[in-house]
Amino acid sequence: MKAAQDRQKLYANHRRKPIEFSAGDLVMLKVSPWRGVLRFRKQGKLSPRFIEPLKILELVGKQAYRLELLEELTGIHHIFHVAYLRKCLGKHEEVVPLVEIKADKKLRYIxxxxxxxxxxxxxxxxxxxxxxxxxxxxxxxxxxxxxxxxxxxxxxxxxxxxx
Missing domain, CATH: 2.40.50.40 (OB fold (Dihydrolipoamide Acetyltransferase, E2P))
Structure with missing residues (x-):
């Protein structure tokens, strides 16, 4: 029995990797467990799994982070466990200025x-x-x-x- 437990522990630890962020990193916040709450625009199958990039302000404890939340999320506590965060891979430097974008009468991008x-x-x-x-x-x-x-x-x- 001990040999089987050790083998399972070895397999589990081999697949796990510690997730660490630093202050200033951008992360996506996992919101799929909150399905009953109609806070994130859609409910049910089409509800978002993660919400937009949020900035990490500081590390709280060993595995919790304080986030800079949006104004629409004021009712939610701003400290989250690392399991609810995913690294944001998008780059905000690649934003196109709105002056250079042209749209037609139906507001479609040209x-x-x-x-x-x-x-x-x-x-x-x-x-x-x-x-x-x-x-x-x-x-x-x-x-x-x-x-x-x-x-x-x-x-x-x-x-x-x-x-």
């Missing part, structure tokens, strides 16, 4: 090409398609895509005239 990087022709089964590699402004992730040349020329004729 993508703008920055430059044409490359051009190629693709042979499909029964037709030939010309593609261009377009670099986009303010695009998350890879900011270039292969697009159909006719569609890009129809939308952004000025870009082709400059090239």
């Amino acid at each position: 993508e703008e090409p920055e430059a044409i990087l490359n051009q190629r022709t693709v042979n499909l089964h029964n037709k030939v398609v010309d593609l261009v590699l377009v670099k986009w402004k303010h695009h998350r992730g890879p900011n270039w895509t292969w697009e159909n040349i006719e569609e890009i020329m129809a939308k952004y004729l000025i870009l082709f005239e400059q090239r």
Whole structure:
């Protein structure tokens, strides 16, 4: 019995890793156990599992942290156990200024090409398609895509005239 317990303890400890944060780190707060509370906009299946990045103010005890909470969370105590926190991997330095973003009448984001990087022709089964590699402004992730040349020329004729 002791050998089985030791083996299980070894497996459990091998998978566990201590989670430590420092003051100033950004973390996501786990809110899924609070399903009955309609504090986080949705209830049930569509309720958020984590809420937006919060800043750690200080370490309290061995495994608790004091967070800088939002104004809408004033009724909640601001000290949380490490089990309710996840490291936030997003970067706040990549925020696009609102002055540079353009929106249409329905408030949808309008993508703008920055430059044409490359051009190629693709042979499909029964037709030939010309593609261009377009670099986009303010695009998350890879900011270039292969697009159909006719569609890009129809939308952004000025870009082709400059090239």
